[in-house]
Amino acid sequence: MCIIGLDRINLVLDVDGLVIDTSKLEESKEFREGNGLFIRDTAYDNAHRGIAHLKIGIDTDSSGQGAVTVITNDNPNKQAYESLQVLANVVCPRFFYQTNERNIYEADKLKQLDTLIPSKLEEKGIYVQSAAISKLEVNTNTDDIMIFPTMKLVAESQAKDGEKVFIVQTKNGIESIKVNKTSKEIKVYNKSKHIKDMGGKPEYENLIRFEISTSSKAQLETLLGKERRISGIFENWNKIQRWYRRMFKKEIIDSIIRFSSDTEQKIVNLLCGEVKPPDIVSAMYQNDIYLDYDIVRAAIKRYYAIQGKKRYYDTFKRIETRAKMSPSYQEKIGNIGRLYSFYASIL
Incomplete structure (x- = not known):
């Protein structure tokens, strides 16, 4: 389950000698707004600051064959466009599965993309x-349901780092987190619910997805080669996997470490002030401090060391016993360890 895999890729298609057969396009009008391909007239765009001509979307028919569907305006059946840029958003798992609930990582599937995508376009x-x-x-x-509560920890840590975090939350808790960085995007979300919302039937009931994407030309050239060709995915897959693990640690794990340390210091500061250990949880709520009982335990241990005391655990045990009376207790302990374990399990 915790296997690094490919989902979507965006492509800029070579427009030299591009020919569009709109008689074929007319047979494929099913599309999903904003999730596919579009053709951009660069000359028109430069002159008028707008996109002209054709729009293309993801193939949503029941065959599950994958990627490309087009809607078009009135054009001759065949027309060569010299000033167009064709931008493609291709959902790669759809070439092999009904949805993109699964990612693809198998060498044979990655290799096939180099022929499947141009073939589908044709x-x-x-x-x-x-x-x-x-x-x-x-x-x-x-599909470990205990990963759900960690989404709040990820959101809090990203916000503490000064990132703008986009959160979708319902009465059941956080459903998705998105952080847009320069030429990079991090997204953590409930993939099963996303599929249901789109009218599909997920294979897993509670699937959490950790998604990292890059649109940096320099980074893509490093990962895929100078030409950034589709074949570069298969040829450099080990390098892409290492990049994902490195980004997961840098952008998620290291952020959580910094956030946990900062939160622990805030708690110690309260304890060194006028707050007594038995009242620390109430004080944290009053001061809008993120509550995680692992961090509370570490803070009380530090405070006792500062005071020259040793039996911190008895104090924490009394706090924990009271906390266990709350139905949300399990969501407020073990989250840091769960994310560390998840990261360690990524293949």
Whole structure:
């Protein structure tokens, strides 16, 4: 389950000699707004600051064959566009599965993308010479329901780092977190619910996805080679996996370490002030401090060391006994350890 895999890629298709057969496009009008391909007239865009001509979307038919569907305005059946840029958002797992609930990591599947994507484009009437990857989206997944509470910890730690965090939350808790950084995006969300919301039937009931993407040209060239070709995914997959693990540690784990240390210091400061250990949880709520009982325990241990006392655990045990009376207790302990364990299990 915790296997690094590929999901979406964005492509800039070579427009040299591009031919679009709109008679074929007319046969494929099913599309999903904003989640596929579109063709951009760069000359029109530069002159008028707008996008003209054709719009393309993800294939949503029941075949599950994957990627490309197009909706078009009135154009001749065949027309060559010299000033167009074709931008593609391709959901790679759809070439092999009904949805992108699963990612793809198998060598044979990654290798097939180099022929499957151009072939699918041709089926839809789009003939191109080559394509360069402009965005790469990689993820890992888990159906461990105890990972759900860690989403709040991730959100809090990212916000503490000064990032702008976009959160979708319901009465059942946080459902998705998105952090947009320069040429990079981190997203943690309930993939099962996302599939249900789109009218699908997920294979797993509670699937959490940790998604990291990059649109940095320099980073993509490092990962895929100078040309950023589709074949570079298969050829450099080990390098992509190492990059994902490195980004997971840097952007998620290291952020949580900093946040936990900062939160622990805030608690110690309260204890060194006028707050007594038995009242620390109430004081944390009053001061809007994130509550995690692992951090509370570490803070009380530090406070007792400062005071020259040894039996901190008895004090924490009394706090914990009272906390266990709350139905939300399990969501407020063990989250740091769970994320460390999840990171260690990523293959």
